[in-house]
Amino acid sequence: MTDSRRRSLLLGSLAAPLLAAPAYAQGWQPARPVRMIVPIAPGGANDIIARMIGERLSAVIGQTVIIENRPGAGGNIGAQAVLQAEKDGLTWLFTSANVLTANTYLYGSRMPFVPLRDFTPVTRVGVGTLLWVVNAQRPWRTFQEQIDFAKANPGRVTMGSSGTGAISHLYFEKVKRETGTDMTHVPYRGGGPAIQDLMSGNIDMMFDVIPALLPHVREGRFRALAAGSARRIDYVPELANVPAMDDLLPGKGIDALNWWSVVAATGTPEPAVAGMHAALQRVLAQEEVKQRLLGLTVFPLVDENPAAFGAFWRAQVPVWRELVEASGATAE
Known part of the structure; x- marks a missing residue:
């Protein structure tokens, strides 16, 4: 895969990701506080972005959004915590790309879950x-x-x-x-x-x-x-x-781009997934949020729908596999 193709895949939906948000999705109104699990230690980029978005998300959904850091095993521990929680739309994973893509090839036989099977996509929230x-x-x-x-x-x-x-x-x-x-x-x-x-x-x-x-x-x-x-x-x-x-390093084809997203455990009710997507669309449409993210060099975006993010995610897997294999990195 060419580097221009990689960049196109990564940035292709930036042209119109933040159109006016639709009316808040009906059929999902969390009755209790929502947990957003961040699979790294406090102070990193995932944590900063998650807390910024979580603060605004609370106002949109009418419930407290608790940011819970669960670091370890390259993000797998936090991801497993989401999989082990009740699939009731109250627990979500906020993660960068590696947990959903690279870890499969880093951990090999020790990978405790299959990302595309065990998680359902909601949306990306930014690229940097x-x-x-x-x-x-x-x-x-x-x-x-x-x-x-x-x-x-x-x-x-x-x-x-x-x-x-x-x-x-x-x-x-x-x-x-x-x-x-x-x-x-x-x-x-x-x-x-x-x-x-x-x-x-x-x-x-x-x-x-x-x-x-x-x-x-x-x-x-x-x-x-x-x-x-x-x-x-x-x-x-x-x-x-x-x-x-x-x-x-002209001609070397280095163009390091990362993306952050929200996913849920497979089996989470579809109205909750659609509701979270709509809520995040409302958050990312706020001018103050967009400017704060841009000030951190993060391009804010929301995929058109969860299926669109799922298609992007699947296309990214071979890109990250190539990066892992070329690096020789392994967590086994």
Whole structure:
């Protein structure tokens, strides 16, 4: 699959994802608080986006939305918690792409569920890219300076990720292959703990989703050396001059894009799934929410309906399989 095709598959529905939301779906009105399980530790991008959306979702559905962090096993523990809950429309999974795609190939025979069989799609809520950042106390001022150092000092540069097989890890391995460098991957149970270690200088860098990194770039603790997308992030002033992958590694086809979504356990009543989709459409149509997400470099979107998200999800599985297999990453 070509890289232009990958990008088209990922961004294809951005053209008109936030049309005026339909009337709130009838037949679903949660009678008790709703749980949104986030399968990573607090402080990472999943957590930040989920809490932002959950706050607004509470007002739309008339019930408290409880954000519950259940990290571990690359997101599988949180996903299993959703599968083990009552299928009553009160428990949902808010996750990035890896749990629904890459983990199948990372965990192999140890994968405890089949994502496309055991979960039913609701919708994506956003798409974003990665940012290559270093601790501001490190000497590297440019991406090339760091790559030159890594070539001269194999294994010395340490990169913290939100977990083995996370998008940060998979694209870090791709950059290593394309630059011919030997840098050390340090997996964490979510982006939050990795950020803490990067702040304290225990690791050198991260190449991760942007929402949790951007405040530290703005406050001068981290230095941004590269955007993971093919093109520059020119819609965020602080990042407009940060070179992108096409600038730094032209012709290598690196265009790191991630997506966040809400899914439910298979067997959740269809009116609840349709109701959650409609509620999220109302949330993402709010101008304040859209602007807050864009400020975090996340493109807000809602798929036309759950079936449309399901089709996109199925098309993404071979893309992530290729990333995992090329990286050599495994959680077995």
